[in-house]
Amino acid sequence: MRTQYGTRLAEALESCRPVPPDKPNILKTLLAVQAGLGYVPTSDLPQIAQVLGVTDAQVAGVLSYYSDLRTQPSSRHLIRVCRGESCTANHGLRVLLAIQDHVCVAVGGSTQAERFTVEQMSCAGNCAVSPTVIVDDEMYGRVVPSQVAALLERYE
Amino acid sequence: MVRLYLANDTSSRAAGAGRLADAWSERPEIQLIRTSSRGAFFLEPMVERDMLNGREAWFNVSPNDLPRIVAGVGGTPVAEIPFLQQQTRFTFANFGITEPLAIDEYQTGGGLKGLAAAQGLSPEAIVEELRLSRLRGRGGAAFPVWKKWQVAQQARAEQKYVVANADEGDAGTYCDRMIMEGDPFRLIEGMLICARAIGATRGFIYCRYEYPAAAQTMRFAIQKAREADLLDCDDDPFDLEVVVGAGSYVCGEETALLESLEGRRGVVLAKPPYPAESGLYGKPTVVSNVLTFATIPNILANGGAWHASLGTEGSCGTMALQLGGRVKQPGLVEVPFGLTLRDVLDRFGGGMIPGSRFKAVQVGGPLGSLFPESQLDMPICYDAFAKAGAILGHGGIVVYDDQTDMVELARHFMAFTADESCGKCTPCRVGSVRGREILERIQRGQGTAEDLILLADLGETMKATSLCALGGRAPYPVLTAMEHFPDEFRNKLSAFSRQQ
Numbered sequence: 001m002r003t004q005y006g007t008r009l010a011e012a013l014e015s016c017r018p019v020p021p022d023k024p025n026i027l028k029t030l031l032a033v034q035a036g037l038g039y040v041p042t043s044d045l046p047q048i049a050q051v052l053g054v055t056d057a058q059v060a061g062v063l064s065y066y067s068d069l070r071t072q073p074s075s076r077h078l079i080r081v082c083r084g085e086s087c088t089a090n091h092g093l094r095v096l097l098a099i100q101d102h103v104c105v106a107v108g109g110s111t112q113a114e115r116f117t118v119e120q121m122s123c124a125g126n127c128a129v130s131p132t133v134i135v136d137d138e139m140y141g142r143v144v145p146s147q148v149a150a151l152l153e154r155y156e
Numbered sequence: 157m158v159r160l161y162l163a164n165d166t167s168s169r170a171a172g173a174g175r176l177a178d179a180w181s182e183r184p185e186i187q188l189i190r191t192s193s194r195g196a197f198f199l200e201p202m203v204e205r206d207m208l209n210g211r212e213a214w215f216n217v218s219p220n221d222l223p224r225i226v227a228g229v230g231g232t233p234v235a236e237i238p239f240l241q242q243q244t245r246f247t248f249a250n251f252g253i254t255e256p257l258a259i260d261e262y263q264t265g266g267g268l269k270g271l272a273a274a275q276g277l278s279p280e281a282i283v284e285e286l287r288l289s290r291l292r293g294r295g296g297a298a299f300p301v302w303k304k305w306q307v308a309q310q311a312r313a314e315q316k317y318v319v320a321n322a323d324e325g326d327a328g329t330y331c332d333r334m335i336m337e338g339d340p341f342r343l344i345e346g347m348l349i350c351a352r353a354i355g356a357t358r359g360f361i362y363c364r365y366e367y368p369a370a371a372q373t374m375r376f377a378i379q380k381a382r383e384a385d386l387l388d389c390d391d392d393p394f395d396l397e398v399v400v401g402a403g404s405y406v407c408g409e410e411t412a413l414l415e416s417l418e419g420r421r422g423v424v425l426a427k428p429p430y431p432a433e434s435g436l437y438g439k440p441t442v443v444s445n446v447l448t449f450a451t452i453p454n455i456l457a458n459g460g461a462w463h464a465s466l467g468t469e470g471s472c473g474t475m476a477l478q479l480g481g482r483v484k485q486p487g488l489v490e491v492p493f494g495l496t497l498r499d500v501l502d503r504f505g506g507g508m509i510p511g512s513r514f515k516a517v518q519v520g521g522p523l524g525s526l527f528p529e530s531q532l533d534m535p536i537c538y539d540a541f542a543k544a545g546a547i548l549g550h551g552g553i554v555v556y557d558d559q560t561d562m563v564e565l566a567r568h569f570m571a572f573t574a575d576e577s578c579g580k581c582t583p584c585r586v587g588s589v590r591g592r593e594i595l596e597r598i599q600r601g602q603g604t605a606e607d608l609i610l611l612a613d614l615g616e617t618m619k620a621t622s623l624c625a626l627g628g629r630a631p632y633p634v635l636t637a638m639e640h641f642p643d644e645f646r647n648k649l650s651a652f653s654r655q656q
Contacts, residue, residue: 023437025419031402058420065421067575068365068403084327085518085554086480088568122405122576123327124366127480127554128197128487129171137368141170 005037009044012036013051024052026062030069039070074117075110077155079103082132084123092131096120098145099133102152116152158186158226161204161211163193163252165337166369167330171200172218179219185226192338194252195488196239198506204252210235239485239504244466244474246454247447248331248490250339256373259380262341268386270453274349277456279309282353288460290472291452295321295408295445296520296549296625298538301452304442307432308354311440316356318347319417319436319443322363322370323401323408326521328552331476331488332446336363336370339450340377344386346449347396349456350442351389359396360436361446362413365403374398405522405576409624410435410443412578423578424624445550447476467493471537475548479505481555482512498532501555512557516640520549522572523629526556526636546636547629562641563648566634567595573630584627587618591634598645604653608645612638 016029029052033040040048040063049056063069081087081096100106103116110117126132129141135155143151162173177188193200199215203225212231214221224230234252235241245251254261262268274282286302293299308316320343324332335343347359363371378396381387387394399417406412407422414436416422435441451473455463464472471493479486483505491500497517501507508514516526519536525546527534534540541548556565573588594611597603615631622628638645646654 023418027402027416027419028399029419031400061421062419066402066404068401083568085522085552086328086486088565089481089554089556089560091559121366122325122403122572123329125324125330125333126167126170127328127330127478127552128195129167129200130480130486132170139166139170141167 008036009033009047013048017051018053024054026052026054026059027066030059030063030066034069039073042071075114077116077136079116079118079152080121080124080134081107081118082122082124082126082130082134083120084127084130084132086127087123087131090130094145095131095133095143095148098148099152102148116155157184158205159189160186160225161189161191161252163200163202164190164256165193165334166367167197168193168200168202171197173201176201176203176217176219180222183222186222189255191254192251192256193334194234194240195248195334196237196485197487198485199237199239204234205231207231207233209233213237239487239489239506242503243490244492245490246474247342247450247476248334248339248488250342251334251488254339256338256340257376257380259341259384262339266457267341267453268345270456271345271348271386273456274352279353279355282349282456283309285456285460286353286452289455289463290460291448291455291463292471292538293444294447294451294475294550296326296547298548301444301448304430304432304444305350305353307430308356308440308442311433313439315358315437315439316354317436317439317441318350318354318356318359319414319431319441320347320359320361320449321408321410321413321443321445322361322367322374323413324364324367324446324550325405325408326523326550326552328480328518328521328554329478329550331478331551333367333370334488335446335450336361336367337373340374341381342450342453343374343446344377344381344396346452348386348389348394349452350444350449351394354440354442355389356442357389357392357394359394360417361396361398362401362407362417363398364401364407371398371400404578405572406578406624406626409626412624413443414441421578423580424626425580426623447550468535468537468539470539475536475551477504477536477551477553479553479555481517481553482509482514482557483507483555484509493537494535496533496535497527497553500536500553501532505555508555508557512559514555515558515560516556516562516637518554518556518633519552520547521552522569523547523625523632524549524552525632526640528640546632562637562644563595563599566637566645567592567599569630569633570595573626577626581621581623581627583618583621584623584630587614587622587627588630590614591618591631595634598648601648601650603649605649607649608638 012032018024211234411425412422477489485506570592
């Protein structure tokens, strides 16, 4: 398990190793690490910094700045509820509450057995088919609270 | 076998287009062509087919509707859909018709004519054509595009860059996503014209993390354009790449975007120097919004004067308005500048969702002002909006109904700014947090009349002293909510304060 993790990290870092004259790109590297591992473990910061030839602090600064970079693994399924204006106008909050009730966890939290993590997101750009809920890579539009149970049933 | 057309953009899929495609995948009697969406999202999932008099459409289709569609029963001619019929589509002319990644279809629809025209012009003549067109940046700042290009063109540097700002973070906007998913070659063509005009050999499309399908479509389109030998700038290869952000609203501001593109924290920098003089890696860089680049091919193909003849005097051309919120017919509306807000909401929005009553409309995303019923006769153009202290922004229009709590909405906007502030300047970093705290105090019933004065004062300070538009515009929705719905704020003050 640990070796597989190490390989994936090494692969991600290798793909972003700066080739002169290109300069090291911290954000691109962190996104590659996240694509490989599902998150960016803070314990690996020194290794990332070393490959890029930058300081640990520079990497930590970028990691903490961007909300879509995560330092914890999420559950098997990530539920994101859009908090954009069109979703707000179309009662997206009611959908969020229904989801929280259904899976018994608040925003930012993960359910028992790591089935779901619930998050809010900034506008998903699906405003004409709002309110919007995204589970993993699947986007759902015009969601009403009564659909929530059936919608989440599909994700084990 | 019947050819059916079904949109494949993110919103159409969210409305159920993907479920239709899955349900019908094994049906031998049909061939399903996945196109871009027409933008009439209230009708999605919408299925079209060729009939004797052109395309007909079936609206809000469910899998069981297939026999009806195959029999050709109950369709509506697309040309007779009022929502589409009343639009003036130039930038979005191909939408719903072509397959996004079919370069030959793009060309059949008039694509690459602008690039061909540009290749017959000197760089100076391209900029002159843009000056004549009077095109202003569509991302929100409305800066004359030709000026930016001219500065970058005249700068002396061994490397220059073209950057498309695809960090479409304004809530209520989705036209850039539609362009990238639905007509990606139009963006590429616009960027190639810019590259030729300023002498750039590298380009980037900075796409937000929330748009994975747009980033993927752009990557495929770039690959296809490369295979078709389109990616060059005056016989030098033009290197074009998609870079994905990581969820920071302020990265839509050009200096923050360039910082992020270099891999750093997306923090706003003081201007000057402007990116056109010193941008990415300190080199001259044109940063423009996706919609701006996508408007340019038609300008070069039809001439700057053609573009200047559309719209109003100070706002030429068409604008892609994006309707959302509590209207009956949300979707993309491309019209020349000059229609009033009321026109747009009535004619295209189709009025309110049954059972809800209009309360306010917000134009220009989370930094845009709120308008009550009494201000709906405002013409949609840069000048009228600027005069009213409002912005057109990126064309997002969100309608709120009478169930909306304006104090909560104001808190929502301040909380948004507090979350998204890059932290560089104090008015935005601290002001947004204090603003949110005041509104939370009012919500808890602990606010006083002084809090309202303080909030107004704080808003004026943020407007006057913030480094970029995030802090500078964040007070507008809050202050306009207070201006037009003062009772809602007053009624939430503490009992003691209300008696005074």
